[in-house]
Amino acid sequence: MRYVMKKKYIEDIRLFTHTSTFFWYAALVVGCFLLPLVCDDYIASLLVFVCIYATAAMGLMLLAGFTGQVSIGHAAFFAIGAYASAILTGKGVPFLLALPAAGLVAGLAGMVIGLPVLRLSGLYLSVATMGFAFIIEEVLARWESLTRGNLGMFVDPPSIGSFHFDTETRFYYLALSVLVLTLLGSKNILRSPTGRAMIAIRDSEVAAQAMGIDLVRFKTIAFAVSAFFTGIAGSLYGHKLSFISPESFTLLVSIEFLAMIIIGGLGSIHGAVFGSIFYILLPQVIIMTKDYMPRLVRDQTGLESGLFGLMIVLFILFEPLGIYGRWLKIKYYFETFPLYKKDTFKKEKSYQKVERR
């Protein structure tokens, strides 16, 4: 067990609590950048999707996990980002500008939809966002002069100057860089007043107002920032697939984002990444183990979505904090070995609250 002796306030504000944390995260990032050296194109392509989904999931995490506003319409922002970037690069705008522009357009959409919708709460909000996603899907299919409707659009691989991200490895570096910046930006927001205000809104709206937090304003900000990151991810997604059509952005995509952050662990940055890794990995594991499964299971249609659904149910039942919660427990086990007690993470609430409330 290690104790950190903090002597300055800045030590609480810094990104990494101590040098070793910094070292491990740096090692992780370097390791991620070195990965393509040892893996083939297929794996690299999977890794690209992990990065893209993690970026989108981080966007949704800010809104659902930290601000407590559950959206089941995030596929819309993903779509807006993808289409904005496709249209802009198609018109000759350099990718380096189109990428943030895609995020901004999505963010703007988030703000516009946020203003009326965020006066709702809970289930009503979720259903409203879902309705919004349907509208966007429909608009993309009908606005043929701009989006070519259901015919879909071809998207060129992104390039900066004369450098083209046309191989899996190159695209992976791009997606990974975007993901790292997204995570850093999110972390920065979360350690600042806006991030605290978001969490405050999630925990108690009444108290948040008493702190001087303008609910509508900060919910709208959360919505816009969330949509911004998801839009950026959408842009990359379009470029990666090189072909987009409204069918790529259905309700199912929104639900998958939601599933990712629930499985990964609501209310944690790690959760967004864990969730997307899990989401990409699960089908692979199923394919690999398929030969060893009994025929009755193997030949079932919808095996993947079935298992995915089952996983969500199991996580909600047994590990509401998701993979991140499990990760914390395993870490704690090793830190305190051999003193770990199973009940360490149980709420002390149950017996402390007797009589006094």
Place this chain on the structure above:
Amino acid sequence: MSFFEAEDISIRFGGVQALHRVSFAVNRGEVFSIIGPNGAGKTTIFNCINRYYDLDEGAFRLEGRDISKVRPHVVADLGIARTFQNVELFNKMSVIDNLLLGRHRRRRSNVLTELLFTGSVRDQELESRRKAEEIIDFLDLQAHRDQLIENLPFGIQKTVELGRALTMEPVLLLLDEPSSGMTLEETEELAFWITDIKAEFGVTILMVEHNMGFVREISDRILAVSFGEAIASGSTRDVLAHPDVLKAYLGDEDAFAQG
């Protein structure tokens, strides 16, 4: 003109007249208590000040400015902090983060500078932290600094809530039953703190309280309400001895005699 005034405030919930033309005035730098039996409308007064409810009639004035029409978060922006009867803290956050939320109204950063965590955001965070730490020292919360609220006992939670209100550096502090659920020792400590807050920080305090010993000890003036009406107001000694107040608390002497 008093520092803070309630002018003929009335509010009705369906068939219940929760407050009827209640008026009072709080002077700068005093501890003003509102007492009354259960259901008298004391907390309703606070909820109206905070704009959780809309007044049917009347107005609140802070230094002459009408604050009964502003949006709820503006009340805090103007420097009115409050605590809640049953504690409204941010349960999944640590004590220090709860206190830092008190600094929200003092923030100068916006979401863009925060995204980049510029030097000015860092300096602002350090300054907030310094202020929060002053409050932690004042309320002896050092041992709990990094704990999650949901893991703390109720008495500590109440103290954290007081701390969070103080971190806002308010001009007017609303305390809703600060001593309820606290042990005798905690209540005694609270009395010291409130006296100190008044003397050292120069904060005006408006308090709803049931514990009469506590009220007697620290209040400068008192308003007694019963069934939504003001029945007495004035200096602590006068109000606590007022026959209507005794009647509201203990019942009618005749009724008692009649059994």
